[in-house]
Amino acid sequence: MDQPTAAFSAPGKVLLAGGYLVLDRNYTGLVCGLDARIHVHVHKLQTSPGLTLSEIIVKSPQFRDAEWRYGYRETEEGGGIEVTQLKGHSTSAQSRNKFVETALAYALTYASAVDHTKIGPASFTILADTDYYSHPGSSGSEIPTTTDRFLGFNVPLHEAHKTGLGSSAALVTAFTTAVVAHYAPHAVVDMSSAQEKSRLHNLAQAAHCAAQGKIGSGFDVAAAVYGSCVYRRFSPSILEGLGDVGVKGFSTRLKSIVEDTDPTKKWDMKIDKKFAAVVPRDLRLMMCDVDCGSETVGMVRNVLSWRKAKPEEALLLWETLQKGNEDLATELQSLASKPANSSEDYENIREVMLTIRSLIREMSSKSGVPIEPEVQTGLINACCQLPGVVGGVVPGAGGFDAVALLLEDKEYAIDALRQFLENYRVKANEGGGVSIGKVRLLGVKQEDQGVRKETPTNYQDWLR
Ligand SMILES: Nc1ncnc2c1ncn2[C@@H]1O[C@H](COP(=O)(O)OP(=O)(O)O)[C@@H](O)[C@H]1O
Ligand SMILES: C[C@@](O)(CCOP(=O)(O)OP(=O)(O)O)CC(=O)O
Known part of the structure; x- marks a missing residue:
């Protein structure tokens, strides 16, 4: 069952202390959540009578040519939902977006494993707060003042200079949450429930590691889900052996990783919120x-x-x-x-x-x-x-x-x-x-709130 519209956002991070150390489970990192967030809005794509469309469209309208269209299909032998970027659209957006593509395939696989209804066409819109990118148009040390929360950057995404606030972790977290909430709404009902949060964390962490092609400490995804904390990493062995979309049994393995049901792969990260204010x-x-x-x-x-x-x-x-x-x-x-x-x-x-x-x-x-x-x-x-x-x-x-x-x-x-x-x-x-x-x-400051539900009507101006 899919929902008509929904929106979620997740924060950026700054690792105030613990760089390099946090890669090792014997040490911790002090991570502060920020008020710079990445938002993902989703709505169902209406198909005209007589036309069957099976596309998922992802747009990042603040950037030039940032639109990716995907076809999707269920693979054999429980390999999960594979997505394929479609060619031939007017925007020259043939460049791939590894984070979006991987997060989409992982979240669709999980959603269809928990809710067996058909995946339908949908449109996702990504909107990022200004400070994720250095933008040459802004003057010097000024904090940009604009009535619009989101700026158009007028460059392709790959030309935007990142400021290091963790755009990919915030994006993957908000995006996987939006996909699961859209296709398996009973899995994302109450964003404050500990079980939901930890499942969203596990899914986002798995997708982010796969997109990055490495298992980092994961503090950035943890901050995107939980906000500020003292973070002790998970054992990399939890995600090793998961395989990738299309590999036999991937769907069952992903579900058990997300729901933490495999006794040999128990999530062992520690999120200490005692220092939540940071x-x-x-x-x-x-x-x-x-x-x-x-x-x-x-x-x-x-x-x-x-x-x-x-x-x-x-x-x-x-x-x-x-x-x-x-x-x-x-x-x-x-x-x-x-x-x-x-x-x-x-x-x-x-x-x-x-x-x-x-x-x-x-x-x-x-x-x-x-x-x-x-x-x-x-x-x-x-x-x-x-x-x-x-x-x-x-x-x-x-x-x-x-x-x-x-x-x-x-x-x-x-x-x-x-x-x-x-x-x-x-x-x-x-x-x-x-x-x-x-x-x-930058205009950012600390803010201790992880992934959260947003009001879908707040994004109307950008949903063209
Ligand atoms: N606004 C956005 N829209 C779409 N994709 C984005 C956006 N911001 C970041 N990304 C994705 O995240 C990637 C950048 O991730 P990464 O190099 O890990 O930087 P960071 O340190 O900011 O996380 C981009 O290449 C793109 O795939
Ligand atoms: C070295 C590290 O411990 C911290 C890196 O922190 P940054 O905040 O610099 O991360 P990026 O957003 O990936 O640039 C690596 C890790 O913990 O994964």
């Missing part, structure tokens, strides 16, 4: 985008190969960093539980963030991976001199993605930062060979 309400998380971007995969490979080559040195560093990361979580939580704060209260956080950064720089220099590159060190240090700024870090894998700052949530502090960034530039001869132009202050 950023106390008197502080604000802000992100500065240097618009360079980083290739996370190569960085991870090099850090891990150094760790393998120098296990003793790495163990010491990992243990010390984990301690620093736990201290940060504890400090933030203790601050969050106090009624009001004076600036002195931030001293411990300031110190622990400095300690973490110096350990990260040690990881950088020892592994030869620019996790906190010189230009980012300069930028964070300079920001930390400003009134009201408590500290900053290169989040996640680091590199040239947007840096995260914690500052007092007061106008004077935000204004000072904005003004400072207005004129901030680094030339290549000052920045270790890397020059950065304007640094843009």
Whole structure:
């Protein structure tokens, strides 16, 4: 049974502490959910009398030529629902969207395994909040002001520069939720039920790993589903051996992974919401985008190969960093539980963030991976001199993605930062060979809410 219209959204993330460590189940990551979300609207496609259409259309109307049309069919021997991108439409969108395609096949397979009705034609529309992408049209450090929540980026998706907020995890989470809710509505009834959430998590995690072609730590999907948390990863063996769509028995294996019914493959990740606030309400998380971007995969490979080559040195560093990361979580939580704060209260956080950064720089220099590159060190240090700024870090894998700052949530502090960034530039001869132009202050801030249901009528303007 399919539903006429529905909409869901999932948040982006910032891994404030625990980059690289969180890949190993012995360590954790402190992940903060953001108010930048990816939304997916779905409606049933009406077919004209006499015309049988069996297409699923996926559009991302903020981008040029971003429309993908899929045919679908049930494969033999329980291999699940295979989707095939259809050719020959007027938009030149023949480029594939691996995340959409994989998430669609996985979610259709699960939906048809739990609800045996026929898959019908439908149209999905993806809308992303502005800050997922650096957009050259916006001026410098300004937070874009627009009455429309969603901006048209006027470029093809592959030309949009990502800011590192985890677009693919938020997309896969909102998208798989929308597909399941559309085709198997009894599986997504009450978004606050723990069982539903964990099933949506397991499905999104499986689809995201398959689309990425690797099993990462999964903290980004966890944040998209659950919001802010201290995250301990799942054992990769849970998803190993799942196979892919079309392989005999895939549908049954996927269903048992999603519903966690295989005793040999029990989900063992830990989502600790005790630190759910992550950023106390008197502080604000802000992100500065240097618009360079980083290739996370190569960085991870090099850090891990150094760790393998120098296990003793790495163990010491990992243990010390984990301690620093736990201290940060504890400090933030203790601050969050106090009624009001004076600036002195931030001293411990300031110190622990400095300690973490110096350990990260040690990881950088020892592994030869620019996790906190010189230009980012300069930028964070300079920001930390400003009134009201408590500290900053290169989040996640680091590199040239947007840096995260914690500052007092007061106008004077935000204004000072904005003004400072207005004129901030680094030339290549000052920045270790890397020059950065304007640094843009993103409009994002912390928000502790994972995947949620939205009102479908909110998207009318974009549903052309
Ligand atoms: N607005 C969008 N519409 C459609 N697909 C999107 C959108 N945003 C991201 N994606 C998908 O996610 C991919 C980017 O994922 P990835 O490289 O993992 O970046 P990130 O670090 O932001 O998650 C894109 O290539 C595309 O497949
Ligand atoms: C290195 C990591 O531990 C953290 C990477 O965090 P980012 O936030 O940099 O991630 P991307 O969105 O993929 O660029 C890898 C992992 O945990 O999977």
